Amino acid sequence: MEPNKAATARxxxxxxxxxxxxxxxxxxxxRPETAATTPTDFPSALSCQDSFNxxxxxxPNPAGPSASASEVAGVSAGGLSSVAWAGTPPNxxxxxxxxxxxxxxxxxxxxxxxxVPTSVEAGPAQTxxxxxxxxxxxxxxxxxxxxxxxxxQETADRARTSYTFSGCDxxxxxxxxxxxxxxxxxxxxxxxxxxAKTVEVPMYGKTCP
Numbered sequence: 001m002e003p004n005k006a007a008t009a010r011x012x013x014x015x016x017x018x019x020x021x022x023x024x025x026x027x028x029x030x031r032p033e034t035a036a037t038t039p040t041d042f043p044s045a046l047s048c049q050d051s052f053n054x055x056x057x058x059x060p061n062p063a064g065p066s067a068s069a070s071e072v073a074g075v076s077a078g079g080l081s082s083v084a085w086a087g088t089p090p091n092x093x094x095x096x097x098x099x100x101x102x103x104x105x106x107x108x109x110x111x112x113x114x115x116v117p118t119s120v121e122a123g124p125a126q127t128x129x130x131x132x133x134x135x136x137x138x139x140x141x142x143x144x145x146x147x148x149x150x151x152x153q154e155t156a157d158r159a160r161t162s163y164t165f166s167g168c169d170x171x172x173x174x175x176x177x178x179x180x181x182x183x184x185x186x187x188x189x190x191x192x193x194x195x196a197k198t199v200e201v202p203m204y205g206k207t208c209p
Contacts, residue, residue: 185203187200
């Protein structure tokens with residue numbers, strides 16, 4: 001290969017690699033089936049840029065009244081909140097009512113899943129941690145790659161027991177997320193930030209005391 005052609009080829013390969021990195025993982029045929037994924041591919045700490053709408057304007061009057069996370073999205077604990085923390089409906093099953101409801105890890109662990117978009121108030125970073133059951137997991141990802149860009153196995157493999165959130169300045173921020181359980185359960189989550197508060201999420205017919 002001539003020198004100038006070799007340089008052009010190297011630039012093209014580098015450009016393609018950068019494009020794949022910026023666009024995130026896909027499940028299309030262009031992706032090798034053997035591509036390796038690990039739980040460290042996605043961060044355990046999410047910030048404003050990872051939210052659903054990082055470019056939204058801040059509250060123009062920070063000293064005045066503004067909506068809190070609980071006012072925006074249901075059940076709250078500390079500065080975090082999610083309407084989905086009310087739990088799955090009583091008749092909700094693994095077959096689902098319009099959403100993906102199962103995920104199996106590469107190790108063969110089958111999870112029941114429940115989407116929990118989570119709102120975060122402006123202020124210091126806060127950590128959301130699974131307390132019980134020990135087998136339960138959380139999965140959050142940057143909004144730019146949430147949805148069809150991840151298959152079920154990747155979701156299960158990347159799931160963790162805790163995530164830390166930093167919201168956008170001056171307004172409530174929302175992040176896409178999911179709770180995963182191996183069986184019907186009352187999932188106990190703890191929000192650690194300015195003090196610690198817990199929330200209980202009944203899933204797949206299991207009630208919380």
